[in-house]
Amino acid sequence: MTATIISGKQVSEEIRGNIAIEVKELVAKGVVPGLAVVLVGEDPASQVYVRNKEKACHDLGYYSEVHRLPAETKQADLLALVDKLNCQDSIDGILVQLPLPGHIEEKAVINAIAVDKDVDGFHPVNVGNLVIGDDSLLPCTPAGVIELIKRAGISLSGKHAVVIGRSNIVGKPVSLLLQRENATVTMCHSRTANMAEIARQADVLVVAIGRANFIDASYVKPGAVVIDVGMNRLENGKLAGDVDFESVKEVSGPITPVPGGVGPMTITMLMQNTLIAAKRHHG
Numbered sequence: 493m494t495a496t497i498i499s500g501k502q503v504s505e506e507i508r509g510n511i512a513i514e515v516k517e518l519v520a521k522g523v524v525p526g527l528a529v530v531l532v533g534e535d536p537a538s539q540v541y542v543r544n545k546e547k548a549c550h551d552l553g554y555y556s557e558v559h560r561l562p563a564e565t566k567q568a569d570l571l572a573l574v575d576k577l578n579c580q581d582s583i584d585g586i587l588v589q590l591p592l593p594g595h596i597e598e599k600a601v602i603n604a605i606a607v608d609k610d611v612d613g614f615h616p617v618n619v620g621n622l623v624i625g626d627d628s629l630l631p632c633t634p635a636g637v638i639e640l641i642k643r644a645g646i647s648l649s650g651k652h653a654v655v656i657g658r659s660n661i662v663g664k665p666v667s668l669l670l671q672r673e674n675a676t677v678t679m680c681h682s683r684t685a686n687m688a689e690i691a692r693q694a695d696v697l698v699v700a701i702g703r704a705n706f707i708d709a710s711y712v713k714p715g716a717v718v719i720d721v722g723m724n725r726l727e728n729g730k731l732a733g734d735v736d737f738e739s740v741k742e743v744s745g746p747i748t749p750v751p752g753g754v755g756p757m758t759i760t761m762l763m764q765n766t767l768i769a770a771k772r773h774h775g
């Protein structure tokens with residue numbers, strides 16, 4: 493049996509089409525959504541991500557600013573830039589690309605971003621609102637995972653979702669969002685005993701552990717939905733997910749590929765968050 497492939501690329505295009513319509517309406521009222529991206533240093537992966545974000549802004553007609561700062565930038569100077577962007581009326585969303593160089597405390601920088609411009613959804617107030625189920629800017633990759641599942645026509649209510657990985661960026665928030673959709677959620681991580689046995693109980697398996705091709709068919713119940721959040725660069729330069737796609741697709745139900753699965757959704761949700769922030773800011 494070969495599984496249905498969930499195309500994040502296709503779903504992303506659909507959502508971006510809807511965003512473009514809303515942007516047109518906003519622009520007609522004199523509001524142009526604005527995103528500021530800050531990149532410190534020359535991490536090659538970060539440079540690619542930032543370029544993709546800049547391109548998405550351009551394609552959708554957003555105002556965008558990219559601040560490329562040298563790796564040796566002082567924390568105080570970065571905080572001063574964030575503060576300036578917090579006060580800048582043309583900017584609705586601020587994203588400081590992570591990771592930051594070692595001498596800069598990420599927490600201090602995230603905490604400095606205005607809550608209503610925090611389009612990454614990383615500020616503790618937005619995280620807290622997510623936990624208690626209040627309105628907040630949702631972190632982009634977890635929001636993209638849920639959107640992808642829903643738009644593939646998969647209902648989460650009453651399903652057993654197993655999340656592998658407990659990071660602040662993906663594992664923890666995605667588990668909260670799955671609960672919000674009325675799934676029953678189990679979290680696994682590097683210290684989990686009998687992980688394959690637990691994973692095999694999943695109706696929906698979300699994998700975000702950062703280890704290339706780690707999840708093989710022995711982790712997957714026949715017919716289960718498999719969402720691969722992994723983006724691992726192999727030595728040959730190719731991108732690999734956390735899921736061994738070739739073996740898993742023989743047993744799973746709908747499954748996301750890498751690339752072309754969750755990846756494109758992350759930037760699309762960033763664009764959506766910036767639009768939401770712009771509407772609140774100028775509404």
Ligand code: GUN
Pocket residue numbers: 587588589590591612632633
């Ligand atoms: N680095 C890798 N993923 C992300 C993300 O979603 N947001 C930010 N700010 N940095 C990242």
